[in-house]
Amino acid sequence: MTHQLGNNSLPVIDLTPLDSPGGEAAVAASINAACTGPGFFYVRNHGVDEAVIATAMAAARRFFLLPQEVKARTKANLIHRGWHAAGGAVMEGAKKPDLKEFFSIGLDLPADHPTVLAGEKLRGPNNWPAEVPELAPAMEAYFAAIGACGAKLLRAVALSLGLDRDFFAPHYKTPLQRTQAIFYPPQAPDDTDGFGVAPHTDFGCITLLWQDDSGGLEVRERQTGAWIPAPPLPGTLVVNVGDLLGRWSNDRFASTPHRVVNRSGHERMSVATFYDPDFSAPVDPRALGATDPHYPPTTCGEHILGRFAQAFAYRKQG
Ligand SMILES: O=C(O)CCC(=O)C(=O)O
Ligand SMILES: [Fe+2]
Numbered sequence: 605m606t607h608q609l610g611n612n613s614l615p616v617i618d619l620t621p622l623d624s625p626g627g628e629a630a631v632a633a634s635i636n637a638a639c640t641g642p643g644f645f646y647v648r649n650h651g652v653d654e655a656v657i658a659t660a661m662a663a664a665r666r667f668f669l670l671p672q673e674v675k676a677r678t679k680a681n682l683i684h685r686g687w688h689a690a691g692g693a694v695m696e697g698a699k700k701p702d703l704k705e706f707f708s709i710g711l712d713l714p715a716d717h718p719t720v721l722a723g724e725k726l727r728g729p730n731n732w733p734a735e736v737p738e739l740a741p742a743m744e745a746y747f748a749a750i751g752a753c754g755a756k757l758l759r760a761v762a763l764s765l766g767l768d769r770d771f772f773a774p775h776y777k778t779p780l781q782r783t784q785a786i787f788y789p790p791q792a793p794d795d796t797d798g799f800g801v802a803p804h805t806d807f808g809c810i811t812l813l814w815q816d817d818s819g820g821l822e823v824r825e826r827q828t829g830a831w832i833p834a835p836p837l838p839g840t841l842v843v844n845v846g847d848l849l850g851r852w853s854n855d856r857f858a859s860t861p862h863r864v865v866n867r868s869g870h871e872r873m874s875v876a877t878f879y880d881p882d883f884s885a886p887v888d889p890r891a892l893g894a895t896d897p898h899y900p901p902t903t904c905g906e907h908i909l910g911r912f913a914q915a916f917a918y919r920k921q922g
Contacts, residue, residue: 614638614823614834614842616646622756632763639764639845643860644823646840650812651756652749654839657814660746661873663739664707664785668873670735675705678733680918684708684782686731690789692917698802701917703791704864708784709743719778724883725909726780746875747783750812754781754879757810757843765853765892775885780904781877782808788820788872791865800864800872806846807911808880809904813842818872824861831863848880848907851899854889880904 617634621627638645667675667687678686685708691701709730713720719727732740755776762771788800800820815821815836822831823844834842850859866872883905889897913919 613825613832614642614644614646616648616837616840618649619647619651619753619756619760620649622760628760628763628769632760635757635760636764639761639857642823642826643858644834644842644844644862646834646837647753647757647812647843648837648840650753650841652746652753652814652841656745656749657875659738660742660785660875661814661816663736663742664787664875665873667707667733667736667739668705668785668787668871670733674735675733677735678707678731680708680916681731682919683710683726683728684912684916685710685728687733688784688916688918693801693915694917695799695802695804696914698799698804700798700802702801703798703866704786704788704800706784706786707739707743708782709747710780710782711778712744713778717778719883725905726883743783743785747781747877750783750875750877751779751781751879753841754810754812754877757812758879761810761849765856767892771892772881775881775904778882780808780880780883780908782880783875783877786874786876788818788864788866788874790869790871791867793867800866801862803861803863805850805859805861806844806878807848807908807915808846808878809849809852810879811842811844811846812877812879813844813874815842815874816872818866818868818870820864820866820868820872821874822863822865826858826860834862846878846880847911848887848904851902851907852887852889853892854894854896854898856892880908 888901
């Protein structure tokens with residue numbers, strides 16, 4: 605049994621069969637149903653060690669509780685690495701900036717890496733705080749583990765789109781994977797137009813999200829437009845389709861709007877990973893079999909930079 609309903613209408617998919625020969629087809633069928641349906645699903649037996657998650661979250665929490673001026677020493681640079689203060693992100697169409705703050709990492713590349721030498725944007729080393737030395741090893745361990753889960757999942761996604769299981773692998777040689785620990789302040793009950801994260805679709809290919817037990821993530825139901833909760837289910841990650849996979853698949857898979865409202869009365873933490881391909885990865889619906897492409901070809905990097913320019917205040921300065 606790979607496919608069951610959770611305690612809401614979002615499916616829960618067990619990834620165990622991905623590790624045995626012949627197990628992928630059933631998982632791929634469940635993924636196809638989820639990605640052509642709600643655009644969101646949970647995965648269990650995802651292979652990311654609970655201790656790795658807990659260690660990363662504890663280190664990130666220690667960082668977020670530092671004074672603002674200390675955190676500002678590692679404020680996000682032009683390659684998006686470091687601390688993004690509350691108020692620095694505005695989702696498209698939102699009235700107010702998001703209430704969240706977050707700490708963002710990517711593939712840690714030295715100055716002499718070919719992609720850095722070639723001047724690719726968003727490439728280079730991570731930007732770690734001296735004040736929390738355990739943050740780097742803890743988040744790097746999570747980054748590696750969630751990346752391995754992303755790669756495994758994409759093999760099943762490829763099958764679910766009728767492609768060769770290794771279709772995505774050549775486009776993930778130096779992935780633009782971004783992993784961010786997110787910290788949400790509690791919202792006042794009478795705060796009716798503030799959001800931890802305002803309604804948005806994710807920019808990239810697929811997102812893998814761990815959330816703590818606070819709740820607050822809501823997903824827009826396709827048919828009704830209603831906001832349905834995606835509550836924390838122990839031992840799971842939430843996975844969703846981003847705009848880039850929507851575009852690549854010529855809208856066979858669609859990215860679904862979601863938002864976070866933290867009504868728990870205390871801080872909420874999550875860690876989101878946008879598991880995206882190489883900067884230069886060609887994103888052309890025809891490569892996935894479309895004969896009537898809805899979109900011209902682009903590259904992953906161009907697409908992500910375009911969305912970053914709209915969303916993040918720090919990219920608008922200077
Ligand atoms: O924290 C969450 O539950 C969701 C975060 C999110 O949607 C995002 O960072 O894109
Ligand atoms: Fe999101």
